[in-house]
Amino acid sequence: xxxxxxxxxxxxxxxxxxxxxxxxxxxxxxxxxxxxxxxxxxxxxxxxxxxxxxxxxxxxxxxxxxxxxxxxxxxxxxxxxxxxxxxxxxxxxxxxxxxxxxxxxxxxxxxxxxxxxxxxxxxxxxxxxxxxxxxxxxxxxxxxxxxxxxxxxxxxxxxxxxxxxxxxxxxxxxxxxxxxxxxxxxxxxxxxxxxxxxxxxxxxxxxxxxxxxxxxxxxxxxxxxxxxxxxxxxxxxxxxxxxxxxxxxxxxxxxxxxxxxxxxxxxxxxxxxxxxxxxxxxxxxxxxxxxxxxxxxxxxxxxxxxxxx
Amino acid sequence: xxxxxxxxxxxxxxxxxxxxxxxxxxxxxxxxxxxxxxxxxxxxxxxxxxxxxxxxxxxxxxxxxxxxxxxxxxxxxxxxxxxxxxxxxxxxxxxxxxxxxxxxxxxxxxxxxxxxxxxxxxxxxxxxxxxxxxxxxxxxxxxxxxxxxxxxxxxxxxxxxxxxxxxxxxxxxxxxxxxxxxxxxxxxxxxxxxxxxxxxxxxxxxxxxxxxxxxxxxxxxxxxxxxxxxxxxxxxxxxxxxxxxxxxxxxxxxxxxxxxxxxxxxxxxxxxxxxxxxxx
Numbered sequence: 001x002x003x004x005x006x007x008x009x010x011x012x013x014x015x016x017x018x019x020x021x022x023x024x025x026x027x028x029x030x031x032x033x034x035x036x037x038x039x040x041x042x043x044x045x046x047x048x049x050x051x052x053x054x055x056x057x058x059x060x061x062x063x064x065x066x067x068x069x070x071x072x073x074x075x076x077x078x079x080x081x082x083x084x085x086x087x088x089x090x091x092x093x094x095x096x097x098x099x100x101x102x103x104x105x106x107x108x109x110x111x112x113x114x115x116x117x118x119x120x121x122x123x124x125x126x127x128x129x130x131x132x133x134x135x136x137x138x139x140x141x142x143x144x145x146x147x148x149x150x151x152x153x154x155x156x157x158x159x160x161x162x163x164x165x166x167x168x169x170x171x172x173x174x175x176x177x178x179x180x181x182x183x184x185x186x187x188x189x190x191x192x193x194x195x196x197x198x199x200x201x202x203x204x205x206x207x208x209x210x211x212x213x214x215x216x217x218x219x220x221x222x223x224x225x226x227x228x229x230x231x232x233x234x235x236x237x238x239x240x241x242x243x244x245x246x247x248x249x250x251x252x253x254x255x256x257x258x259x260x261x262x263x264x265x266x267x268x269x270x271x272x273x274x275x276x277x278x279x280x281x282x283x284x285x286x287x288x289x290x291x292x293x294x295x296x297x298x299x300x301x302x303x304x305x306x307x308x309x
Numbered sequence: 310x311x312x313x314x315x316x317x318x319x320x321x322x323x324x325x326x327x328x329x330x331x332x333x334x335x336x337x338x339x340x341x342x343x344x345x346x347x348x349x350x351x352x353x354x355x356x357x358x359x360x361x362x363x364x365x366x367x368x369x370x371x372x373x374x375x376x377x378x379x380x381x382x383x384x385x386x387x388x389x390x391x392x393x394x395x396x397x398x399x400x401x402x403x404x405x406x407x408x409x410x411x412x413x414x415x416x417x418x419x420x421x422x423x424x425x426x427x428x429x430x431x432x433x434x435x436x437x438x439x440x441x442x443x444x445x446x447x448x449x450x451x452x453x454x455x456x457x458x459x460x461x462x463x464x465x466x467x468x469x470x471x472x473x474x475x476x477x478x479x480x481x482x483x484x485x486x487x488x489x490x491x492x493x494x495x496x497x498x499x500x501x502x503x504x505x506x507x508x509x510x511x512x513x514x515x516x517x518x519x520x521x522x523x524x525x526x527x528x529x530x531x532x533x534x535x536x537x538x539x540x541x542x543x544x545x546x547x548x549x550x551x552x553x554x555x556x557x558x559x560x561x562x563x564x565x566x567x568x569x570x571x572x573x574x575x576x577x578x579x580x581x582x583x584x585x586x587x588x589x
Contacts, residue, residue, distance in 0.1 A: 024411060025411040025412060027405070028410070031401040031491075032402045032405045035462065036417055038398060039462075041458065042458040042459050043423070043432065044423065049438070053434060115319060121330060124333050125330065127334070127571065131568060132519060132520060132541075132564050132567070133520035134522060135560035136336065136564070138340075138551075142343065142553055142556075142557065149356050152353075152356035155355070156356075189579050192583060244430065245522035270437075287427060290426055
């Protein structure tokens with residue numbers, strides 16, 4: 001391949017200003033400029049403002065905006081609702097990640113089998129991903145009513161189901177289940193791609209050595225797809241911290257505060273009670289949680305994930 | 310794939326698959342069928358899996374109670390602009406981060422990646438103030454600008470970058486020797502090869518915009534500006550209780566078209582999402 005390197009250009013005529021490297025650099029900046037400027041304007045500057053606001057007592061209705069130093073933070077730490085909100089957030093995220101990832105892995109293994117019509121099942125499992133989130137949530141809200149479809153079907157078998165969304169013990173579980181079935185198809189597809197990337201020879205070799213299917217899965221499949229598991233875990237956890245529409249439509253944070261997750265609490269404080277300074281303080285807490293979790297998981301990636309390509 | 314399975318295992322697998330499919334399929338079925346049942350029937354016991362009588366007037370109510378056609382159009386055109394805008398912003402950025410060496414590239418990439426850590430939920434309070442200052446409350450601008458430049462577009466940039474890194478560089482080298490400018494190389498050689506990645510970005514971005522809920526309820530106040538997710542929840546009676554049959558009819562109108570497109574293009578959808586950049 002005849003490759004002339006750019007440095008071997010004909011001898012400099014008049015030392016042009018627009019050298020190859022300068023032109024490259026300019027192209028680089030121009031290509032990146034919209035994204036960089038946009039991210040700074042709509043993400044980083046607002047993040048700075050969140051911090052600035054969090055140092056102020058700001059009531060929109062009263063029109064007050066005054067510097068209060070760390071008062072909002074002290075108020076947040078003393079907020080009797082905070083343990084409940086953090087608890088609800090933790091239960092939601094943990095429940096969602098565990099249920100979502102295990103179901104996704106099970107579905108991926110199933111649709112990876114050599115069966116006639118398996119594509120149909122793959123399509124069905126994926127289909128809720130493309131259904132409008134609020135539409136999906138409304139139907140489930142309808143199904144989970146005290147006299148709704150689910151209790152109707154249970155009733156046919158003589159079982160009296162609870163009022164799923166109004167009972168503290170079942171409300172959170174219901175929200176988690178609704179969300180898992182909505183998006184588990186996405187993780188299924190990512191796992192499926194990873195499963196298909198595992199070299200077949202490994203299984204053949206293991207079978208020759210007499211390893212059971214379960215052992216093959218544990219010793220070959222799991223380690224080899226661990227980068228994907230971690231990636232989907234990060235995406236799912238960070239996504240779970242953003243849950244809002246489902247809560248707003250299904251439970252409005254209730255019963256009591258049992259499903260009031262952080263984003264919902266933030267929305268209530270800032271936009272229903274017009275406490276912008278306090279809302280900003282909750283935002284900072286949300287940001288810290290997202291940042292710490294992401295960082296921790298990238299650290300884990302170094303330690304636990306076995307095979308990185 | 311494994312070796313052939315025995316018929317008994319096959320049967321068990323089909324049974325398991327069918328059972329597992331119920332929670333994925335039944336809600337959609339229930340939404341569509343309940344939306345055409347007479348109001349007296351939607352909570353009937355035992356539940357009617359297949360409707361015995363039909364009442365189509367609910368669908369007229371959907372359009373009578375709210376400017377639903379307008380709201381439908383709002384959601385469609387906003388999602389279209391966001392999708393095209395995100396591709397326009399993130400594909401050159403992803404390309405530059407993957408291919409072009411320029412001073413400060415790494416630093417800029419880190420700055421942009423920070424955007425992934427900061428979902429719009431975190432910054433919603435200042436965003437509200439910024440758009441208030443710009444006179445853009447109760448307009449569609451926040452719903453367009455926040456996704457095009459926020460976390461979803463940073464994610465798109467990341468996906469595009471991963472794709473271009475994996476793309477062999479030889480084709481472009483030849484063009485460079487021929488003296489083509491960077492923009493020409495990007496536009497005529499790299500971008501056409503990136504169609505699978507662009508398709509994945511387009512699907513993600515469209516769905517994200519289509520599902521957006523917090524931004525609309527924070528920024529929009531008048532029904533003719535509403536987008537679909539927000540509009541669906543507005544069909545309530547005087548006691549704020551949901552008018553279920555109307556909500557379900559509106560939900561059906563919202564969900565079904567995308568679902569039908571998906572069923573016809575499911576291969577491109579699923580494989581596009583699986584095989585582009587997302588793997589790591």
